Amino acid sequence: MAAEFSPEQIEDFKESFGLFDRVGDSQVAYNQVADIMRALGQNPTNKAVNKILGNPTADDLANKRVNFETFLPMLKEVDAQPKGTMDDYIEGLRVFDKEGNGTIMGAELRIVLATLGEKMTEHEIESLMVGQEDETGSLHYEAFVKHILSV
Structure with a gap:
């Protein structure tokens, strides 16, 4: 309790x-x-x-x-209510890390955020993703989770 x-x-x-x-x-x-x-x-x-x-x-x-x-x-x-931990969120995103290099495609994350679970609007997703992707459209999901949880 x-x-x-x-x-x-x-x-x-x-x-x-x-x-x-x-x-x-x-x-x-x-x-x-x-x-x-x-x-x-x-x-x-x-x-x-x-x-x-x-x-x-x-x-x-x-x-x-x-x-x-x-x-x-x-x-x-x-x-x-139980809260998700940083490790829970990182582990959830690791599923999308096809190359095992600590990055996921920003476009794929956008689709997931818009279609799964508690769906986010395009505006919410864009404000969340500002400055997170590199020049190839990838993002380091561990740093992304740390950024989100620090806001």
């Missing part, structure tokens, strides 16, 4: 939560919950957040709101 958040952390979380309150009613829209969690250092998938929210409809995502007292247990649930 995940450790409880300290009172200082909870105050920081509450302050950050308040920054997303666009209406001034101490609540945020369902469609902002994932963004708030990510701003607080978590990295949940959209699927995990939707499950925590009770699989809301598109209308619910846009119109339903949640207060901090309801949000905090959701954040704890995400925090308790």
